[in-house]
Amino acid sequence: MPPTDASANAGTAPVTDTGTTSPTARESRIGPTADADADCEDTLDLHLPDEFVALFAEGTGADGGRSLGAAAAAAAGQASASATSAVTVEGSGSGSGKGTGTCASATPPASTTLNPDDLLGDIVEWGTISTPAGALHLVPVRVERDLPIISRWMNDPAVTAFWGLAGPENAIEEHLRSQLVGDGRSVPCMGLLEGTPMSYWEIYRADLDPLARHYPARPHDTGVHLLIGGMGDRGRGLGGTLLRAVADLALDKRPACARVVAEPDIRNTPSVAAFLTAGFRFCAEIDLPAKRAALMIRDRSLRHLL
Template sequence: MPPTDESTDAGTARAARAALGSAPGSRAGTGFDPGAGTDCEDTLDLRLSDELIALFAGDTGSRDGTVDGTTTGAVHGARGGSREETPDADDLLDRVGGWGPARTIAGALHLVPVRGGRDLALVHRWMNDPAVAEFWELAGPEAVVEEHVLRQLDGDGRSVPCIGVLDNTPMSYWEIYRADLDPLARHYPARPHDTGIHLLIGGVADRGRGLGSTLLRAVADHVLDRRPSCARVVAEPDLRNTPSVSAFLSAGFRFSAEVDLPGKRGALMIRDRSLRDLL
């Protein structure tokens, strides 16, 4: 793939794609493809923990959207019944809302868990940007975004949707999730406490200038700092989204494998705790 970074002048469409980071994949998948590009050190016989087995036993859904994933879980009630706070089970992710700011060269970034009544209109507007909709596939009426968010808020806490607030300005949407407890784990050799991230940068003015790479590196390292049990941060941007893949590489992730996911072929990107000072 061409060595295109978000900071390069690659045209409006490419810059917009680079800013999208990774997003959820949906529909029936085909399983893990151990083809070219598979990193042998990521393949191992994993003994599933009791926690993982119990959670998978109750997981009958599949991931929604299209450019990375969201977790499954029942949506409780109709519109207007959205949860206003993340559930207590958020401790599956060591309470994201209390992590404090991630320091970046662009300013302090706070990950603020989504509150339905407060944040849905903003996320809905971002999802209806054509450059975003191409990969997230959540454009349409607000009910589409509401359902996507409520699946996480009303779930068991394995995925937490957040607004990224950079120096007091809401400017991005994030999903921090337990990749080892997510349907994604069926498509790659997951390890206990693998933590996944999805990113959407909302404003056009914030795209195409390297900000995505800056934020991805800062949040990935924030995950490793706040989750001592987590040894790897993972993402699976769409392989077609070359600028996004490049942004992850610039953020210190390494390409591990190509994976067939529901609705897309993804690039499995990994940021290792053991390599964070080298990449």
């Protein structure tokens, strides 16, 4: 789901991966450093997320056999419908030289459709948050509108090393659409500061992501990736300011969420510094397929202290 880097650059970086820790890497394992750090070993609750339990719930049939529960059947119905969906990139539009991508999909019956609002809430309704740098508003990506600017940002050499999404627009479009047509566990957003697009975000359910296999995940953990787009906006301390604002916004709008997590590349010093400035604590180093990352956590219980 996400980009190659999972971080939010103070100067050039992103925050978490779009579905996988960075777009290319969410598979990870906690390294020796993490094991040695007892303070990082948060108590691992032996309670699976409600959505996970519902998805794999089983019932007993009349013949005494085991059968999938309603939620699992619903997921199966959606998966079947998704298998028949077609994503088509068409034509030769003006401007970027690429036409708009159109997505047609078979829609399962209402009773079997997973509700994205149950996974992250409606980010559209999160509204604007005031920051020392101005009013920030997260707006879910619209490929037709936002692909050219996101593609330009991703192809910036300073960004490429950490996000790994440099290349033609159609590859970046696929990365975006994989989230937009998914089940709502990851939402790509544009960050508008005083109405001007200047950052790209990925907000995702870390506890429902492959990343959860590699750190002590808790139900409703929310992950975040940030890319400060324009060079003129980097190196000004905006990373920490915006990360704090968005982390607090997620905690305010998602009462069930106790922590916001991220995993910037450990080499991306400005990004790690931005998270620390934003009130995240460094928890451990974790090995991901494409990088060694810093596991950063912002706790609801500590938000007014850090």
